[in-house]
Amino acid sequence: MGEENSKRKSSYTKDTIISEELCEEDIALVDILFMHVLQDGYNIPPQYHDVKDSFSQIIRSCLKVHSIHPGKISCILSVKPAILNAYRTLHGGAIGAVAERVSIACARTVVGKDKELFLGELRMSYLSAAPCNAEVVIHGSIIRSGRNITVVAVDFRLKDSRKLVYTSNATFYHMPVASL
16 A cells, blocks of 8 residues: 555554455545444444443434334334444345344234244345434335245335435244243
8 A cells, every 4th residue: 555545544554454356445445434433423422431231222212113004004113323324325234134023023013922033034125225313114024924924015115305324024833832
């Protein structure tokens, strides 16, 4: 890497292995991306520092339940800086965490407390992006629920435009709760 790159702060260490097949421009772009993520992307509010299960608390603080009915649940997700990726849109991991949480809540509206739910599959489709400060309307609904299995569909739509941005399907297996 050139002398001009050594003057600015870098995400690379002396042990970083950089392929000789990459041009300096590509290396610089990757470095800038990582620096953006490390400096700006992880704006975790101070109340979540050093807290056990802080990610769940961050997600919970952004997610509000709008309505609950048997087999259906509706929520609003506020896209805050703490759950953004380097492109300042909703992070894929946060989307998966919300999809899982909403799916479990939806399944619980029809599956009795005497059954434990085991998440066997969570499929995500990332169709577009939700920008910072957007509100996302999330609808979860039961596709099928039987004696041993429940399948839930979750749709994520931008509140303003109603544009579908993410979809999810979750398959839960019902497990009898062991009595001790």
